[in-house]
Amino acid sequence: MVSPDDVEKIANLADIRLSRERLGEFTREFNAILDYFNILDTVREEARERRGEFNIMREDEITASLPQGEVLALPRDAEDGFIRAPRVME
Amino acid sequence: MKAQAAIAGDDPFNAFITRCEGKPAGTGRLAGMMVAVKDNISTCGIPTSCGSKILEGYTPPYNAHVVDLILSEGAVIAGKTNMDEFGMGSSTENSAFGPTKNPADPSRVPGGSSGGSAAAVAAGMVPMALGSDTGGSIRCPAAFCGIVGLKPSYGRVSRYGLVAYANSLEQIGPLAKTVSDVSLLMEVISRYDPRDSTMHDRLFTPRLTGEVKGLRIGVPAEFFGAGVDPAVAGSVREAIGVMEEMGACVVPCSMPSMAYALAAYYVTCTSEASSNLARFDGVRYGASDDIRKPWHDAFREVRAKGFGEEVRRRILLGTFALSAGYYGKYYAKAQAARRNVSGDFARIFRDVDVIAGPTMPTVAFRIGEKTDPLSMYLSDILTVPANLAGIPALSVPCGKVGGLPVGLQIMGKPFEDEQVLDVAYAYEQGVRD
Numbered sequence: 001m002v003s004p005d006d007v008e009k010i011a012n013l014a015d016i017r018l019s020r021e022r023l024g025e026f027t028r029e030f031n032a033i034l035d036y037f038n039i040l041d042t043v044r045e046e047a048r049e050r051r052g053e054f055n056i057m058r059e060d061e062i063t064a065s066l067p068q069g070e071v072l073a074l075p076r077d078a079e080d081g082f083i084r085a086p087r088v089m090e
Numbered sequence: 091m092k093a094q095a096a097i098a099g100d101d102p103f104n105a106f107i108t109r110c111e112g113k114p115a116g117t118g119r120l121a122g123m124m125v126a127v128k129d130n131i132s133t134c135g136i137p138t139s140c141g142s143k144i145l146e147g148y149t150p151p152y153n154a155h156v157v158d159l160i161l162s163e164g165a166v167i168a169g170k171t172n173m174d175e176f177g178m179g180s181s182t183e184n185s186a187f188g189p190t191k192n193p194a195d196p197s198r199v200p201g202g203s204s205g206g207s208a209a210a211v212a213a214g215m216v217p218m219a220l221g222s223d224t225g226g227s228i229r230c231p232a233a234f235c236g237i238v239g240l241k242p243s244y245g246r247v248s249r250y251g252l253v254a255y256a257n258s259l260e261q262i263g264p265l266a267k268t269v270s271d272v273s274l275l276m277e278v279i280s281r282y283d284p285r286d287s288t289m290h291d292r293l294f295t296p297r298l299t300g301e302v303k304g305l306r307i308g309v310p311a312e313f314f315g316a317g318v319d320p321a322v323a324g325s326v327r328e329a330i331g332v333m334e335e336m337g338a339c340v341v342p343c344s345m346p347s348m349a350y351a352l353a354a355y356y357v358t359c360t361s362e363a364s365s366n367l368a369r370f371d372g373v374r375y376g377a378s379d380d381i382r383k384p385w386h387d388a389f390r391e392v393r394a395k396g397f398g399e400e401v402r403r404r405i406l407l408g409t410f411a412l413s414a415g416y417y418g419k420y421y422a423k424a425q426a427a428r429r430n431v432s433g434d435f436a437r438i439f440r441d442v443d444v445i446a447g448p449t450m451p452t453v454a455f456r457i458g459e460k461t462d463p464l465s466m467y468l469s470d471i472l473t474v475p476a477n478l479a480g481i482p483a484l485s486v487p488c489g490k491v492g493g494l495p496v497g498l499q500i501m502g503k504p505f506e507d508e509q510v511l512d513v514a515y516a517y518e519q520g521v522r523d
Contacts, residue, residue, distance in 0.1 A: 086388035
């Protein structure tokens with residue numbers, strides 16, 4: 001069982017504000033879903049074949065990208081090739 | 091591509107978020123054909139909202155690979171279709187642009203999340219449409235609206251330009267009224283694209299023979315188990331019987347991993363969503379908040395306002411499943427379960443060519459009927475196994491129950507999309523004659 005405080009902590013980690021009123025209902029639904037997820041405790045995995053190690057990385061080739069002008073035409077708050085954002089320092 | 095003006099027109103089922111002024115142009119296999127595109131597939135110069143307020147006003151400066159491909163074959167984009175926000179839902183009720191209605195019965199949902207694409211095809215507004223399928227989002231609305239929809243093998247269609255929700259599960263795929271139109275659109279969109287690193291360079295070669303003589307069809311008992319409406323199950327068994335009469339051999343089989351496949355799916359997709367959707371912060375485009383506020387305050391505010399309830403729920407569930415202390419219990423177990431699902435399919439496919447069962451456990455439910463999130467999740471039980479294993483799966487109409495369409499689901503071996511289409515074609519022709 002998770003508590004409303006646990007859900008609020010998760011919401012803060014995920015950067016999503018939850019109102020006090022919705023917190024109770026979210027917690028109830030959360031617990032019903034997590035309870036259903038408990039079926040995963042019954043999973044028994046068959047022994048896995050170990051695969052050899054190999055390099056799956058491709059060569060780092062430089063390819064054309066979108067023109068900066070077109071991309072910076074999107075934000076409302078672009079200036080001199082930069083995008084204005086909220087304060088990072090408190 | 092020039093910006094296309096959105097036009098208002100008759101859209102009685104609310105299938106579209108944006109409609110486009112189409113001008114018939116070009117030559118090619120889709121010359122002059124109107125194609126509707128799900129609103130999570132990027133279209134240059136045409137707003138792409140994913141059914142969400144958080145992307146309000148966002149117009150991509152580039153096309154998804156599949157969009158470039160259909161345009162190069164002469165297709166015209168009819169518009170961007172309504173969907174559950176970011177693909178999260180099974181009814182197209184979770185859209186910031188209001189629910190889509192089912193043309194077969196407007197008091198009912200069209201299924202989801204590609205409900206707008208399916209409704210546009212079923213209502214005859216377009217001959218074909220593109221959708222995306224993370225856990226059934228093409229097959230569910232195809233079944234509920236009475237049309238054909240294919241979720242291709244994972245790696246068969248480029249995801250370049252598809253706004254990501256759960257990358258390891260989702261694929262773009264075609265919807266149309268007939269199997270041959272689905273096959274044609276699949277042939278066009280499956281051309282190789284190195285920009286999707288999970289894509290395989292494997293040419294799609296359609297072969298619609300309509301022949302099932304000697305074909306071995308696996309029928310897992312679990313697809314007809316608890317929760318499946320007996321009338322729907324009966325309709326699907328009858329459809330399998332038609333193929334048996336045409337010379338196919340029905341092989342009863344069992345899929346024990348179905349017991350936990352749905353839980354594995356929801357843990358995986360919410361975990362991936364919590365990471366993928368972290369990028370929506372309202373800084374570059376879309377909904378925004380006062381930038382004078384500190385970063386986290388502004389971020390929390392804009393995400394609370396911009397994301398709908400189901401999206402917030404899934405981000406929180408995923409954040410929880412990945413958090414320290416719970417990772418082993420949820421995420422790691424879900425991945426083990428996922429391997430077992432793939433293992434079950436591999437074992438069954440050693441003995442059969444395709445697997446058949448119902449697409450959905452019920453016919454389309456009423457708009458507003460499912461208010462509890464878990465009951466909505468449970469409706470995906472028969473479609474998620476194919477996404478977990480990455481195999482091709484298709485839904486083809488097989489009769490009606492209470493006047494509402496039922497879908498027959500056909501699943502195939504990895505990369506044997508052609509075979510799945512051929513079996514569906516045979517069934518379609520078999521019931522037509």
